Amino acid sequence: MSAQPEGTPCWADAMFPDVEAAKSFYGELLGWTFDAGSEEFGGYTMARSDGKAVAAVVPQMPGMDSPAAWNLYFASPDATATAAKIRDNGGTLAMEPTQVGEFGTMVTAQEPSGAYFSVWQPGIHEGFEKTREAGAYCWAEVTTRDPAATDAFFPAVFPFEVKKMEVDDVDFSLFQTGGEPVLGRLKMTEDFPPDVPSHVNVHFAVDNCDAAIATVTKLGGRLLFGPMDSPFGRFATVADQQGAVFTVIDLTTTEGEMPEFS
Known part of the structure; x- marks a missing residue:
């Protein structure tokens, strides 16, 4: 799996108050199966279609009351440099560049009109393993x-x-x-x-x-x-x-x- 060109949507995930209910919903709707959640990363749970990684679901952190929402990641060769561009062009950083183990480095931000998105500099996790097919x-x-x-x-x-x-x-x-x-x-x-x-x-x-x-x-x-x-x-x-x-x-x-x- 090759790294995506800069700016290409490369991953999606969502936080849910009830992650088991989310797994049941998307399992039936999109045919997803789910890996065991990672305790090290807050129960982060990979979703798969035909055995290929297509998204992830994660329990909301304690005390978080924001509504459930899907979050899209854009590929970057340098998350820190992309974060600087976000700041310099009127965006707001909700999460500074953060290394996620050996998987990669992420940034979460809002663009000027308020839409949230994330940036992903890949490590061993490069993103979607399947796109533009049913379930992906x-x-x-x-x-x-x-x-x-x-x-x-x-x-x-x-x-x-x-x-x-x-x-x-x-x-x-x-x-x-x-x-x-x-x-x-x-x-x-x-x-x-x-x-x-x-x-x-x-x-x-x-x-x-x-x-x-x-x-x-x-x-x-x-x-x-x-x-x-x-x-x-x-x-x-x-x-x-x-x-x-x-x-x-x-x-x-x-x-x-x-x-x-x-």
């Missing part, structure tokens, strides 16, 4: 109330090229590295409840979007948006039974022409 990460979008600030920030921190989607009623940008799209940026509209902050929306691939929605609701989660057909796949945004928001997408069921970007 396939995409993410920074969903923001201040698109100008987000569009300025990320290309200053990572080697991103910005492309704007030419659709009148949707404010959407695409971040590319090495000519490959790696991240979207969506402007939040009044369709989003006013109390929803800027956030990174992680997408997981599924075999069937509608069946995934049915499983989410059966397990106590909620449908928040969709399902909707698109040239990229049929997708829906949902929340699990502990409130963590994410999107499920069937990449094989597409409809419509691909949009133009400039």
